[in-house]
Amino acid sequence: MMSVTSIARNKVLPFLRKSTKMQSTASLSSLVKLEEKQGYAVVSMQKTPVNSLSLEMIQALSQSLIELEKNKCKGIILTSACPGIFSAGLDIREMYQPTDDRLNQFWSSLQTLWLQLYGSKMATVALINGHAPAGGCLLAMCCDSRIMLNGKSKIGLNETKLGIVAPSWFKDTFVNTIGVRQSERALQLGSLFSPEEALKIGLVDKLVPDMETATAVAEAELKEFLQIPGMARYLSKMKIREAAIKDLSETREADLNQFVNFAKTDAVQKGLGLYLQSLAKKN
Numbered sequence: 298m299m300s301v302t303s304i305a306r307n308k309v310l311p312f313l314r315k316s317t318k319m320q321s322t323a324s325l326s327s328l329v330k331l332e333e334k335q336g337y338a339v340v341s342m343q344k345t346p347v348n349s350l351s352l353e354m355i356q357a358l359s360q361s362l363i364e365l366e367k368n369k370c371k372g373i374i375l376t377s378a379c380p381g382i383f384s385a386g387l388d389i390r391e392m393y394q395p396t397d398d399r400l401n402q403f404w405s406s407l408q409t410l411w412l413q414l415y416g417s418k419m420a421t422v423a424l425i426n427g428h429a430p431a432g433g434c435l436l437a438m439c440c441d442s443r444i445m446l447n448g449k450s451k452i453g454l455n456e457t458k459l460g461i462v463a464p465s466w467f468k469d470t471f472v473n474t475i476g477v478r479q480s481e482r483a484l485q486l487g488s489l490f491s492p493e494e495a496l497k498i499g500l501v502d503k504l505v506p507d508m509e510t511a512t513a514v515a516e517a518e519l520k521e522f523l524q525i526p527g528m529a530r531y532l533s534k535m536k537i538r539e540a541a542i543k544d545l546s547e548t549r550e551a552d553l554n555q556f557v558n559f560a561k562t563d564a565v566q567k568g569l570g571l572y573l574q575s576l577a578k579k580n
């Protein structure tokens with residue numbers, strides 16, 4: 298099996314682990330690109346056009362983290378290869394008129410990805426080079442640090458604007474990042490923040506003017522985290538995150554049932570259908 302450190306610089310790392318529920322190696326590796334750098338890896342989401350988090354995309358990200366941790370990778374920069382978009386969040390088509398089996402797999406895979414990334418032993422930096430609504434914002438918040446490209450992009454948990462509700466673990470992640478009061482307001486309003494606003498409320502840590510600067514700043518940020526003794530850094534992170542992680546770990550089944558029942562209600566299905574139409578009408 299190839300290790301992250303043994304592959305050629307910038308070469309795409311294949312996904313090797315097999316699982317009955319997982320997609321094939323070929324389909325997964327086309328969605329996420331792993332590039333080895335010196336002592337860390339760049340994980341680029343490349344599901345055009347908007348890196349929507351479909352079941353396959355979520356599993357590809359999960360698989361990447363498994364491989365990287367197995368290969369003793371110490372840190373990652375999570376970013377996007379889609380111009381102007383970090384991630385458009387959960388793939389709305391997964392929740393609209395779904396089959397029960399697919400909807401269950403979809404949510405359960407998302408729970409797994411969140412548990413992996415939010416609780417990762419690796420140092421993790423999100424390089425948010427475009428829009429990051431809802432699930433896109435969640436992915437970024439799972440990282441230890443967030444660098445955002447300044448410009449017209451927006452970031453936030455906008456679920457209520459779609460007539461849906463961010464689950465407790467989204468809320469916990471938000472509260473742990475920006476605090477209770479800001480979260481309470483932003484969750485209700487479904488606020489999407491400009492990079493400047495996001496910096497002001499602590500949703501992102503640094504802004505960068507262009508991609509060249511962004512890469513350098515993200516690398517420097519990751520190196521700062523990696524200079525700290527790994528166990529001390531990880532256990533400190535867990536002091537903040539462990540309650541939320543324990544909570545979901547212990548209530549996965551109930552959370553899944555709540556999501557499935559909620560997603561299948563007529564009101565939610567109607568709202569999602571209208572939202573999809575409004576996205577399609579734009580084009």
Ligand SMILES: CCCCCCCCCCC/C=C/C(=O)SCCNC(=O)CCNC(=O)[C@H](O)C(C)(C)COP(=O)(O)OP(=O)(O)OC[C@H]1O[C@@H](n2cnc3c(N)ncnc32)[C@H](O)[C@@H]1OP(=O)(O)O
Nearest residue numbers: 349385386387388389390428430431432462556559576577
């Ligand atoms: C009682 C408590 C119970 C709790 C139970 C749980 C409840 C459920 C919780 C679910 C949590 C949900 C989290 C989410 O992430 S929902 C998704 C939120 N995402 C969005 O709102 C973003 C929507 N997209 C956009 O705003 C724009 O696309 C974007 C700004 C990202 C990019 O704009 P741009 O102009 O560049 O691109 P287009 O809009 O033209 O889009 C291109 C094509 O991509 C399709 N698209 C976009 N976003 C999505 C998406 N999220 N899912 C699927 N498809 C998406 C879009 O339709 C275009 O497709 P076509 O080319 O075919 O028209």
